Amino acid sequence: MTAITPRKRLDDQFDIPLPPFLRDVRVIAAIGQLIFLVLFTGLISYIVISVYNSLVAQNMTPQFAFMQQRAGFQISESPAWYTPDRTFQDAYIVGIINTLRVVIPGLFFATLIGVILGIALLSRNFMVRTTSASYVEVLRNTPLLVQLIFWYFVVMFSLPAQDITLPNESVFVLQLRMVAYPLLWIGLGVLAWQRKLPHHTLTGALLGFLLLEVTLRVIGFTPQNVITLGVVGAAIVALELTGRLPRWAQGYALGIGASLALQGAAALLVEGLVSAGVLSANAIVWDIFPGVIIARRGFGFPEIRLEDGLQIILPQKPRLQFTAGTVVTPEYMALLIGLVIYTSAFIGEIVRAGIQAVPYGQLEASRALGLSGWQMLRLVVLPQALRVILPPLSSQYLNLAKNSTLATAIAFADAYSVGQTIMNTSGQSVPGFIIILITYLTMSLIIATIMNIVNARFQLVTR
């Protein structure tokens, strides 16, 4: 023990004795930090200097001037202005544009699907809840790379690649088939509500929809197949109506049967119209991938060629004639769908947790005030859930942005993929990596900053 140092009056309020210099906790902390700083900067400088020296020794001095040299390579997906005669810098800008083309719509759709999913995960409807829970579990628990490759090689490559003639009437045929389902659901819903049908009927109708669409995809979309399944459906309906089904199957069977029978009837109607000469035979296009919007181009019987996988042809109508819209490559679609679907599963879980974090009393107060379910969700639950949702949501946004580099696996020319090509072509790997790192760091920091601002606006005022 050392002698007690004499007290020094520090200021008017405090009168604390000063310890010996090297035993002062503040001094010890400062020295510790200083030592760490020296070691850390020393280590980093050592690595940087040795990398630089070895590159100079190999006659590959790192510099950024090479970005102004001629690129000399094609980019599979680029704006019209880009040619191999452009510079590396231009090539890289094309890469950044492609990355943003994926990331910006990706964030939007992942959020949209994620929020719907989060609400569905808490649904009181067994079918909705179970389906969305399986969606989340399958997508969360398989690697993103595998999913991307699945979307690209399995889904995109199985799309119709042949020429399809789409005359005017085909739009009508497609709609007839797809409109039949919601009409059936509304009809059954009204009957179930009036207690004229068991409420399982509606669930059955949804099952019937899935069953029919999957079966047709397996056995082929021919009018004959649809009509055959329609006959089976009619038989199921007849069995239920004559009371020959066990109790557990009632309602479900009616819904499934009605779905099949209705589609069969629609097919029969179209076939009838064709044989009566009202529709031309080639008007019937059964297998159109959902999501493809098709419009006629020009007058008469124009043709739209569906090339390598998928084209989205947005209907535009300058005066009297339709023209075709944007063409989207399968690589782009696979990456966008893959990232959106994968990220939406995580966002769904975050939204679910956020909604569950809202105290039950808030729901009771809303109900007691007479708010409807939708008003309660929109005005009371989601605004409060949002402050719990936002911080983990930011991480998912950053994940989506960074995961877009997996584009390289399916040959989509994003910033990283183009950057890699630039490094291989120019041999400038260290500057190349620095540019790529700065690109993604900037993008992430922008997303994080925006999310922090949004987050700050949604915090509760408590004092």
Next chain:
Amino acid sequence: MSEENLLLQGHVPHVIGEPMIVCRKVNKWFGDFHALKDIDLEVREREVVVIIGPSGSGKSTLIRCINRLEEHQEGDIIVDGVELTNDVTNISAIRKETGMVFQQFNLFPHLTVLDNITLAQRHVRKRGKAESEKIAMDLLKRVGIPEQAKKYPGQLSGGQQQRVAIARALAMNPKIMLFDEPTSALDPEMIKEVLDVMKELARSGMTMIVVTHEMGFAREVADRVIFMESGRIVETGTPDNFFDNPQHDRTKLFLSQIL
């Protein structure tokens, strides 16, 4: 008992009108637990009914069944001539006519006091912004805290929050007010300010059912006191009869323990 006697005790009976809430043979189960057993209850217009009883006796469950926060499984509940069934039209009609005040206030923490009071007016009653804000400010004056309108619930004391909750319920112009232990979560010095608002409300002729442990309030304001135990109504009577001359042993025991 003569009118003179009542006046001497400070009790002014309310002018009681037609039946507002009718419960007939209401039964409710939570799983196997029989929470309400054959409840028969009639509450008339402008009547103030106080329900007391030990915890778990079904007091809260009963009033929560009246605005369908809980579902009863047997019997009839008729509120202002509308029967409570699974029909959403009936449920929302009844919720529009019944205001509810909770033990935990349940104000919306993301909205200001003013917005808390205007939210349901605007989206359920479809009133305009100016009209609903005027009603909200008048009600805040009535409960004594107009200066808090722009604050958030988290910035108010418990007593102030509960008064906002009462104003929020009143803004919907309910014919019936249900109070579920409105003072149980409050510090002692804040209980009085909330009870004062409730007394004023009772004087103004509101039909009220109040679940509470405030015996002073029951004695002073109630037209009728109901004692519940394990899901049954054990005893019912005027405050004087109930507190001074209880009939059932269980009521006597309960009163001896709390008074």
